[in-house]
Amino acid sequence: MRVTHKIPAVRLRRGVALSVAGLVAAPALVLGTGTAAQAASCTKSTGPYQKKVEEFLKRPVDGKQSTGDCKATQKFQKAHGITPTIGYAGPLTWRTMNTMLDQKAAGKNPNKAKKCPTNKGRIACVDLTRQLSWIQDGKKLKFGPVPVRTGRDGAETRTGASKVYWRDIKHWSTIYKVWMPYSQFFDGGQAFHSVTKSMYNPPGSGGCVNMRPADAKSYWKLLKKGDDVFVYGRKPGT
Known part of the structure; x- marks a missing residue:
């Protein structure tokens, strides 16, 4: 079995972060029996x-x-x-x-409202309200926007500015006992990573920014350690 490395110690923001949060959401409510x-x-x-x-x-x-x-x-x-x-x-x-x-309305201008900083150079933006993410360099769109699946109610993806601090192409979650391919950690245990389920599967992740496999792979190729990440908005239902 593959032995994975521990996440390097980092300063956690806004309370204690869940280590390697994000892949498996709590079961959705099913009414009744059968x-x-x-x-x-x-x-x-x-x-x-x-x-x-x-x-x-x-x-x-x-x-x-x-x-x-x-x-x-x-x-x-x-x-x-x-x-x-x-x-x-x-x-x-x-x-x-x-x-x-x-x-769909965001088209190829997801930062029309200029809520994601344009003075940082290469930056990965995450809009929780629209469940969208993209990579821009200044004002120039480099990739996306693509749909994402962020933290569920009670385990929300934290907002604010951070940086990619650790990358693991085939990360194993010791909490959820699942693989998290193309993991790029940017805030405590929260990371961009690939999943195979629908981006709209409720209620959401455990805090990570879930991505479709092809999109997560593209982020892996475009981002590097130290690149900026900015998360804003509020996921519907949280």
């Missing part, structure tokens, strides 16, 4: 975000639940780990869709 039966069922109930969900899924927008609406919503929920997968147009389903719309 989860297998729930997954196969399809609700007839009209959700509070019915019209918005219908519009997002390019369904007829009438605000009434139909079998087609339910199945389309179920498909979306299953793809992103939203439970219970019964096709209900509820708050979590719409919040996820709305985040996707915000990400």
Whole structure:
């Protein structure tokens, strides 16, 4: 078995950081019992975000639940780990869709509001509100933006300025007992790293910035020890 190195001692900000936080989120809430039966069922109930969900899924927008609406919503929920997968147009389903719309609207100008510093040279920016990350050099966009999965409620990815202080291409988490490929630690135990699950899988990470494998690999190639990282905003639902 591969023996991993301990994280070098660093000054932790805003309280005690969770060592190697971030890959495995707490289980999402599943209502009732018999989860297998729930997954196969399809609700007839009209959700509070019915019209918005219908519009997002390019369904007829009438605000009434139909079998087609339910199945389309179920498909979306299953793809992103939203439970219970019964096709209900509820708050979590719409919040996820709305985040996707915000990400799409960012286009190739994610720092239009200039919330991430442009006077630092190479810097990795993380917008918790839109669940987006990108790398810029001054005002020039170098990579991204790409969707990310940040800390869940109670284990939020910490905001503020920091720097990449340790990199481990095949890190093993002693807390979660999982591999964290392309790990780049920037704040205590919080790091950019690869996961294979959906970036929209609720409720979020244990504090790390989860990335799709290809995006994490690109960050590994573009960033180096000492590069700046800036995290701002607030993740929806936290």
